Amino acid sequence: MTDHPILEVENLCTTFSRGGTALPAVRDVSFALGKGQVQGLVGESGSGKSVTLRSILGLARHYGEVSGSVRWQGQELTTMSERQLRKIRGREIAMIFQEPMTSLNPLLTVGTQIKETLTAHTDLGRRARRDRAIEMLDHVGIPAAATRLEEYPHQFSGGMRQRVMIAIALAASPKLLLADEPTTALDVTIQAQILDLILKLADEMAMGVVLVTHDLGVVAQTCDTVSVMYAGRVVEQGAVRQVLRTPRHPYTEGLMRSVPQDVPPRTQLYSVPGTPPSLFSLPQGCAFAPRCQAAGPACQTARPTLQDIAPGRQTACFHPLPATQEDAA
Amino acid sequence: QERGGTMNFARYDGSRLIDPIYADRNPDIWMVGSLFDTLLRSSDDGKSIVGGLAESFEVSEDGKTVTLMLQSGLKFADGSALEADDVLFSLDRARNGDLGPWSGMLGSVSDVTADGQAITVSLSQPDPTILSMLATFNTSIVNKEVFEAAEGATDQDKSAAIFASASAGVGSGAFYMCGFEQGAAMDFCANEHHWEMGADGKPLPYLDKIHFEIIPDDATRILKLQAGEVDAVEFVPFSRVAELDADPAINMNLYPSTRIIYSPINTRETRADGSANPLNDVRVRQAVNYATNKDALIGLVLQGAGQPMTAPLMSSSTRLASKLDLYSYDMDKAMALVKEAGIEAGTKVTLTTLAGSSDDATIFAALQQMWAPLGIELVVEQVDGATRGAKNRSGEFDIHTYGWVDDVNDPSQVTGWLGYSPVRNAVGTGWESDKFNALFEASGTEMDQAARAQQYADMQKIYADAAPLLFMYETPFAVAVSTAVEGYVQTPLGANIFSRATVSK
Amino acid sequence: MAGLQYVLKRLALMIPTFVLVMIIIFLLVRLLPGDPAIAIAGDKASDADLAAIREKLGLNDPLLVQFWLFFTNTLQGDLGRSIMMRTSVSDVIIDRLPTTGFLALFAVSLSLLIAGPLAFVAALNRGKWPDTVIRTVFQVGLSMPVFYIGLILLTFLAAKLRWFPVGGSGDGFWGQMHYLFLPAMTVALYTSAIIMRNLRAAIIEVLDAEYVQFARAKGLPNRLILGRHVLRNALISTITLLGLSIGNLMSGTLVTETVFAVPGLGRLMLEAIFARDYPLIQGLTLTFAILVSIVFLLTDLFQSLLDPRMRLT
Amino acid sequence: MTQTVMKIDDLHLSFPVSRSLLDVVQRKPGKSVNALNGVSLELKHGETLGVVGESGCGKSTLARCIVRLYAPTSGRIHFEDQDIFDAEAKRDRSYNRRVQMMFQDPYSSLNPRMSTGDILAEALRVHQMRPEADIAPRVAELLGLVRLPQDAAEKLPHEFSGGQRQRIAIARALAVEPEVLIADELVSALDVSVQAQVVNLLLELQERLQLTILFVAHDLRLVRHVSNRVAVIYLGRIVEIGDSETLFSAPSHPYSQALLSAAPSLDPDDKGAAIQLEGELPSPLNVPPGCPFHVRCRHVTAQCRTVVPALRTLEGRGEVACHHAEEINQHA
Amino acid sequence: MSDAVVTSAKSSDAPQTRVQIALRKPGFLIGAVIIGFSALLALFPSFFAPYDPNFIDYLAVRQPPSWAHPFGTDMLGRDALSRVIHAYTVNMQMAILATVFALTIGVTVGALVGYYRGVADMIFGRVVDAVITFPFLVLVIAVVAVLGPGLINMYIAITLVGWVYYARLMRAEVIAQMGNDYASAGIVMGYSDRRIIFRHLLPNAITPVIVYWMTDMALAILLGSSLGYLGLGAQPPQAEWGVLIAEGRNFITTAWWLSLMPGIAIVITGLGFSLIGDGLADLLRPRG
Numbered sequence A: 001m002t003d004h005p006i007l008e009v010e011n012l013c014t015t016f017s018r019g020g021t022a023l024p025a026v027r028d029v030s031f032a033l034g035k036g037q038v039q040g041l042v043g044e045s046g047s048g049k050s051v052t053l054r055s056i057l058g059l060a061r062h063y064g065e066v067s068g069s070v071r072w073q074g075q076e077l078t079t080m081s082e083r084q085l086r087k088i089r090g091r092e093i094a095m096i097f098q099e100p101m102t103s104l105n106p107l108l109t110v111g112t113q114i115k116e117t118l119t120a121h122t123d124l125g126r127r128a129r130r131d132r133a134i135e136m137l138d139h140v141g142i143p144a145a146a147t148r149l150e151e152y153p154h155q156f157s158g159g160m161r162q163r164v165m166i167a168i169a170l171a172a173s174p175k176l177l178l179a180d181e182p183t184t185a186l187d188v189t190i191q192a193q194i195l196d197l198i199l200k201l202a203d204e205m206a207m208g209v210v211l212v213t214h215d216l217g218v219v220a221q222t223c224d225t226v227s228v229m230y231a232g233r234v235v236e237q238g239a240v241r242q243v244l245r246t247p248r249h250p251y252t253e254g255l256m257r258s259v260p261q262d263v264p265p266r267t268q269l270y271s272v273p274g275t276p277p278s279l280f281s282l283p284q285g286c287a288f289a290p291r292c293q294a295a296g297p298a299c300q301t302a303r304p305t306l307q308d309i310a311p312g313r314q315t316a317c318f319h320p321l322p323a324t325q326e327d328a329a
Numbered sequence B: 001q002e003r004g005g006t007m008n009f010a011r012y013d014g015s016r017l018i019d020p021i022y023a024d025r026n027p028d029i030w031m032v033g034s035l036f037d038t039l040l041r042s043s044d045d046g047k048s049i050v051g052g053l054a055e056s057f058e059v060s061e062d063g064k065t066v067t068l069m070l071q072s073g074l075k076f077a078d079g080s081a082l083e084a085d086d087v088l089f090s091l092d093r094a095r096n097g098d099l100g101p102w103s104g105m106l107g108s109v110s111d112v113t114a115d116g117q118a119i120t121v122s123l124s125q126p127d128p129t130i131l132s133m134l135a136t137f138n139t140s141i142v143n144k145e146v147f148e149a150a151e152g153a154t155d156q157d158k159s160a161a162i163f164a165s166a167s168a169g170v171g172s173g174a175f176y177m178c179g180f181e182q183g184a185a186m187d188f189c190a191n192e193h194h195w196e197m198g199a200d201g202k203p204l205p206y207l208d209k210i211h212f213e214i215i216p217d218d219a220t221r222i223l224k225l226q227a228g229e230v231d232a233v234e235f236v237p238f239s240r241v242a243e244l245d246a247d248p249a250i251n252m253n254l255y256p257s258t259r260i261i262y263s264p265i266n267t268r269e270t271r272a273d274g275s276a277n278p279l280n281d282v283r284v285r286q287a288v289n290y291a292t293n294k295d296a297l298i299g300l301v302l303q304g305a306g307q308p309m310t311a312p313l314m315s316s317s318t319r320l321a322s323k324l325d326l327y328s329y330d331m332d333k334a335m336a337l338v339k340e341a342g343i344e345a346g347t348k349v350t351l352t353t354l355a356g357s358s359d360d361a362t363i364f365a366a367l368q369q370m371w372a373p374l375g376i377e378l379v380v381e382q383v384d385g386a387t388r389g390a391k392n393r394s395g396e397f398d399i400h401t402y403g404w405v406d407d408v409n410d411p412s413q414v415t416g417w418l419g420y421s422p423v424r425n426a427v428g429t430g431w432e433s434d435k436f437n438a439l440f441e442a443s444g445t446e447m448d449q450a451a452r453a454q455q456y457a458d459m460q461k462i463y464a465d466a467a468p469l470l471f472m473y474e475t476p477f478a479v480a481v482s483t484a485v486e487g488y489v490q491t492p493l494g495a496n497i498f499s500r501a502t503v504s505k
Numbered sequence C: 001m002a003g004l005q006y007v008l009k010r011l012a013l014m015i016p017t018f019v020l021v022m023i024i025i026f027l028l029v030r031l032l033p034g035d036p037a038i039a040i041a042g043d044k045a046s047d048a049d050l051a052a053i054r055e056k057l058g059l060n061d062p063l064l065v066q067f068w069l070f071f072t073n074t075l076q077g078d079l080g081r082s083i084m085m086r087t088s089v090s091d092v093i094i095d096r097l098p099t100t101g102f103l104a105l106f107a108v109s110l111s112l113l114i115a116g117p118l119a120f121v122a123a124l125n126r127g128k129w130p131d132t133v134i135r136t137v138f139q140v141g142l143s144m145p146v147f148y149i150g151l152i153l154l155t156f157l158a159a160k161l162r163w164f165p166v167g168g169s170g171d172g173f174w175g176q177m178h179y180l181f182l183p184a185m186t187v188a189l190y191t192s193a194i195i196m197r198n199l200r201a202a203i204i205e206v207l208d209a210e211y212v213q214f215a216r217a218k219g220l221p222n223r224l225i226l227g228r229h230v231l232r233n234a235l236i237s238t239i240t241l242l243g244l245s246i247g248n249l250m251s252g253t254l255v256t257e258t259v260f261a262v263p264g265l266g267r268l269m270l271e272a273i274f275a276r277d278y279p280l281i282q283g284l285t286l287t288f289a290i291l292v293s294i295v296f297l298l299t300d301l302f303q304s305l306l307d308p309r310m311r312l313t
Numbered sequence D: 001m002t003q004t005v006m007k008i009d010d011l012h013l014s015f016p017v018s019r020s021l022l023d024v025v026q027r028k029p030g031k032s033v034n035a036l037n038g039v040s041l042e043l044k045h046g047e048t049l050g051v052v053g054e055s056g057c058g059k060s061t062l063a064r065c066i067v068r069l070y071a072p073t074s075g076r077i078h079f080e081d082q083d084i085f086d087a088e089a090k091r092d093r094s095y096n097r098r099v100q101m102m103f104q105d106p107y108s109s110l111n112p113r114m115s116t117g118d119i120l121a122e123a124l125r126v127h128q129m130r131p132e133a134d135i136a137p138r139v140a141e142l143l144g145l146v147r148l149p150q151d152a153a154e155k156l157p158h159e160f161s162g163g164q165r166q167r168i169a170i171a172r173a174l175a176v177e178p179e180v181l182i183a184d185e186l187v188s189a190l191d192v193s194v195q196a197q198v199v200n201l202l203l204e205l206q207e208r209l210q211l212t213i214l215f216v217a218h219d220l221r222l223v224r225h226v227s228n229r230v231a232v233i234y235l236g237r238i239v240e241i242g243d244s245e246t247l248f249s250a251p252s253h254p255y256s257q258a259l260l261s262a263a264p265s266l267d268p269d270d271k272g273a274a275i276q277l278e279g280e281l282p283s284p285l286n287v288p289p290g291c292p293f294h295v296r297c298r299h300v301t302a303q304c305r306t307v308v309p310a311l312r313t314l315e316g317r318g319e320v321a322c323h324h325a326e327e328i329n330q331h332a
Numbered sequence E: 001m002s003d004a005v006v007t008s009a010k011s012s013d014a015p016q017t018r019v020q021i022a023l024r025k026p027g028f029l030i031g032a033v034i035i036g037f038s039a040l041l042a043l044f045p046s047f048f049a050p051y052d053p054n055f056i057d058y059l060a061v062r063q064p065p066s067w068a069h070p071f072g073t074d075m076l077g078r079d080a081l082s083r084v085i086h087a088y089t090v091n092m093q094m095a096i097l098a099t100v101f102a103l104t105i106g107v108t109v110g111a112l113v114g115y116y117r118g119v120a121d122m123i124f125g126r127v128v129d130a131v132i133t134f135p136f137l138v139l140v141i142a143v144v145a146v147l148g149p150g151l152i153n154m155y156i157a158i159t160l161v162g163w164v165y166y167a168r169l170m171r172a173e174v175i176a177q178m179g180n181d182y183a184s185a186g187i188v189m190g191y192s193d194r195r196i197i198f199r200h201l202l203p204n205a206i207t208p209v210i211v212y213w214m215t216d217m218a219l220a221i222l223l224g225s226s227l228g229y230l231g232l233g234a235q236p237p238q239a240e241w242g243v244l245i246a247e248g249r250n251f252i253t254t255a256w257w258l259s260l261m262p263g264i265a266i267v268i269t270g271l272g273f274s275l276i277g278d279g280l281a282d283l284l285r286p287r288g
């Protein structure tokens, strides 16, 4: 990579407390992202993907403990005051939430919700804000944008709401987009439209994107790099092609194999044995050890850290799977 | 005498219709005298009859004619003349059986005629009460012209219309009504044309205006006086009398009254539900009367501001009242009587009380404890006024609390009410004595004062022995006024007299 | 027009409710022990007098006939004559309505003024001491009998400190404000406790809502987040509650008006019940029912104004 | 795989949108959501029929009709030649025993206040599947069948993960020894690896117990993996139905084609093949006339706008409801 | 078999029982202590009360608090403390008897109506409207007046009116619960309606009703007190807080202890019920 990264996340930890016990939702997550780069974040439900995004933007501190460092173009976000953060949120870093149905205020028109971002972050006049809002809706493919500005979220379908959120997120031309499963609620045909849109915009505006999903297909089709999370930790990260083709962490491999692809129909599928651990009682060693066939005694007691195993490729495992030719290349 | 000013008066209940013949509730009756005049009046001590609108009066030898002479130059509050015509109209109205509830009190009147200022009332039979009747609110004189000109088809409608209009004209009393808000407030303004003169030689009243406010809650009413928002408060609970008496800014007045508090006892053989009635036995009734420590009751309920009943049928301030030793507390006698009557321990007797009345609650609690040694287990039944009235009529009670204030300055009204069985079964007790009834009927035409007094003495003796009531106590009217107020009185009959009242500023 | 249609629909639904209200109160009133004739003529009246009065009032007719008369007359706007007031029921009610209306509105406004800001403080400090203090204080307000609160306020603020008049209703807007402050406060102490509870819960819920997080993520100023996003949404459920508690508020005025000597409908209702004034009880009940229904309608309309999802199309 | 167990015939179902009283008085026609617009299907003994389609196309509605949770507006469902909506058949609870359904949401489909053991025992008791004494062993057996540890019987649903809950739901369905299983997005809420576990279990049980399964899902890969035959639904209509392998390797209906091509490939280099669809899914409140897909179809002609295409057999393929199926597939 | 080892989810986070969790909340604990102690006072008033609450001493009326009479004596010379304690029996009884039948009826009707909807629901809707458009107190007063004053009749009156509020709440909650698939699952399993309503829906829907019940108990005491003030509730000489306050209110300046002490008792008990209610809301919520 030649560019200097715009976002550097280092040892990000977020802990919630529930009923007196600490809940380590995110542990030591580190990654960096360059201009116009699309970084994927995968992992099963509850592995801490959404919390990672919210911690980056300083939203998680309202209900949890955040530590570590998030540097946005050199500025440290974790220690920044709420007031200063407000200048960055929406203007430089925008976020799309996972749930399109509940993330828009049901009482305000779509227009108002787009325009309030513009009011907060630009010095556009009244008319200009309206024009910009129409332009954004057009951009995300909502027909008859001018009239739809006056409508309320409940008059939009799920897919359209998701697009409205994208319009809001992109309204102030941010340099980084945090997209939390922007397509899970949608159908495949609509999903394709939206991913296309995000990619196009990332390209045009040289915008960095962190894309959370648990659909490996989506990662394969959209991301440049990917991090795989398990129980709040990144277990493997690197370029998409390498990670998906030759996973080095047993969990990544298990995920890839679970997908019913290239297996004879109606035969037994591979599945990672066991169930994900509860965050309340993580095993002492590697969190994946109880489910791992390759686990040795070391895995039960010590926790592997994320190690460089190849240029731009890291994994957290004492017994990584063997590399193949292609990977080394 | 200082003239002018407004007196603010807090009442416990409001007037609904102040008309001589339709006034039937005390808050109405007691205000009639301020707006209307009668031909005659009770003297200040209440013992004799003096002139009112009529400057002189005379009863014929045979007792069947009353001749009265109207004062000259009388005017109604609107300035129009008060003439014999108005008197005839008013008296005819008062004795019209189709109209008000009081017409029966003038049952003996057969005709009323006028000759100039002279009014002749002819009677079908001698009536010892007739002069008192002509001094009673229901024979007040109303303005015929104004009345007939009022809107409405019936007499009642006209009366209501006049009342609602709140204007001068219909009466000749010291005040006329100049403002009315149903159930909330009422204003009386001075009648400049009033005939009675004050100490300064000018017409009464001294006040310009009285403003009445209705505040049903006792505590609030008193707070209003303490806060200086009103000048006078009626119906002060006796439990507060001592406290207000101690307040230097307040004069606590206890006006003598004809009010008695008693409890009718159901004397019927069986109760309404068919079971045997222990109170049917006169000994039991006497026993409970003996077992009731009236002084203690007076101490608890009235904080001492009252006295035990001494005349069985009336308050001691009523004319012809006897002064008896009416069942003073004597537990031994009471025990002996119940024993004799064979009352078993645990006999249940119900006391019906007025819901929400703390006096009644106190009476009940006290009686329960007092009667327990007799083997009587007193239980309570709380009802509201309307239900209590219905129960009294139907006889569905054992004992219930009741009270009385005379409307007429004569013992016949209360005696008829309490003892004469053709009138409502002797306050609903079902008690009936032929001897008593005969005496009462005879006294109705007895013109000889001494003979009549004897009849009353006899009736009271009979009644006291039969004890159809739990005889309790007499209470004064408790009115607290600010020290600025002088000259206000409440008569033993309850009437509020404002004509000589003043408020210093 | 959708709005009009909605109103019409609500009005249509109110018809069976009113008929039911009329049946209930008609029967209830007639089941009351005690005879209105005695209430009119007094304990001293003779039995013959009572019979005549009953006949005149039509109390001897079969119930069905009486009900039909009541029903048809009511439809024609004739509520009959009050037995104890001797005037038309509608006149009496119209006379008293403004006072009670003012008291109710005043009480509601006070409740909102008290509960609103405090609910915000409590919700934003959830679980911390301001929250605990506020909730406990309101809980005390919720558990005090109305007549007792009233009396304490009267004794200390009115009689002792003389800040407010002890009783009555005052004239003109400011006069009413002055006179009715304590009674309104008494009612408001209770209602505001209920509103506070609900609003606090609603705000807490809304603060956790995704769209509020999203508003934060948009970098909006705090004031805009709390005002535009949080408050409006939290108000929706609170408004329903406010509408529902209007019935309770009316109950509150019953006792409050008696304690504070306010000549309003609540006190009149108590008097009417005790005087067995059938037409007046019926008229007042209908008035209450209409008032409450209007409030329901208004809260619904207001809600649909606030909440586009409720607007029928 | 020849005997037809269930036959669905021209099933229509519309949910009335709640009408105001005024509308009723004015006799305005009520609006309705047309969730099913003439679905005909046959379920063969022992097969797995996959049902795919976009969200809101009526998949769940169809499933719920089959288990009599919804009554259709018109059309019939025959189970072993018995119309299940017959008044008489409705009283017969054995249908509810023989045809079981499992729901999408693992969190709400189990009563949160009943332990797993109670849930299973209740099913056994109500249908008197076993004498009272044998109920406990049978519960244990069922838990084993779906590979839950024995101590699971005492636990409440919230103590289980999503995948385990779905297995409890499967166990509950199996408790009453049904013949047909309706799986409405049984695994959609689960993660891929857990998905695989549950699907494996289902496949295995089907083999063992000779179950007939209707498998509703929107994950095309998964449907392809488990189904013998697949039906593609669009706006409450079946637009294509046929053998799973054939349909997935060569979809015939333009909508099926778009659907399959939109599924992102796992191979990062396999980009850009997706057929882009124009426009939004029309609302079931007002289904367009003619072919429901015509507003988004690239091959639309005048005929498509007016005439509803019938489902017809295409040579070498399954059945397709498209006027232009032949031409489209020639070029393909 | 690749998925042979399936362990149940680790549940080491839930060794605590619900009660333990609830007791950790200070609010609930305080509430439980208050109500527990109140119940003791209610059950054994004579054990705690120093005097006979109804014994009248003409000679010792309205005495200020002293060691002999910690709350003073009332206007009949009765010991105020003993009366406040004996009132616990009536007032706690009020809290329960005035609400428990309304609760039972309301829950049953609400559950049935919520489950079946249809015509019954329409009629129910009108009844609810009619009842809530009445001021609650008016209706209760009217019913008490019809039946005659007294505690039993007061309970009947409050029940006649109060069940509607429970039913409304229950109906809404049952309808909400019907949105959960476990209700549909019951139908699909071929269970009888009765089983689905009472075994499945009811236990899940009842939590808010129970919480409301707790506040309603506090309200019942208040309502009973208001009725006592109007003379429609407890009958003398039975001590009851509302009556005690009403009796004492005339002496608020001269013998303040007469109304203050029962006032404090009402507030504390009301507080206790609400605190328990808040705690129960957490306690009864199904987890996960």
Ligand SMILES: Nc1ncnc2c1ncn2[C@@H]1O[C@H](COP(=O)(O)OP(=O)(O)OP(=O)(O)O)[C@@H](O)[C@H]1O
Binding pocket: A016, A017, A018, A023, A025, A043, A044, A045, A046, A047, A048, A049, A050, A051, A052, A063, A098, A214, A279
């Ligand atoms: N506000 C919160 N308070 C307490 N715990 C939380 C909170 N938000 C999330 N968690 C917990 O943190 C963990 C990680 O949650 P997160 O939402 O990041 O998962 P995710 O990877 O986004 O999953 P999904 O794919 O389901 O969206 C979960 O166990 C979740 O229960």
Ligand SMILES: Nc1ncnc2c1ncn2[C@@H]1O[C@H](COP(=O)(O)OP(=O)(O)OP(=O)(O)O)[C@@H](O)[C@H]1O
Binding pocket: D015, D033, D034, D035, D053, D054, D055, D056, D057, D058, D059, D060, D061, D062, D218, D284
């Ligand atoms: N009970 C109902 N009342 C009204 N409309 C309903 C009801 N159930 C479903 N619908 C509507 O019917 C249509 C079909 O719904 P259905 O749930 O069958 O879709 P689906 O294909 O299962 O979608 P998904 O993939 O999201 O589960 C939708 O428009 C839905 O809104």
Ligand SMILES: [Mg+2]
Binding pocket: A049, A050, A051, A098, A180, A181
């Ligand atoms: Mg997430």
Ligand SMILES: [Mg+2]
Binding pocket: D059, D060, D061, D184, D185
């Ligand atoms: Mg579905």
Ligand code: NI
Binding pocket: A001, A002, A003, A004, A005
């Ligand atoms: Ni670099």
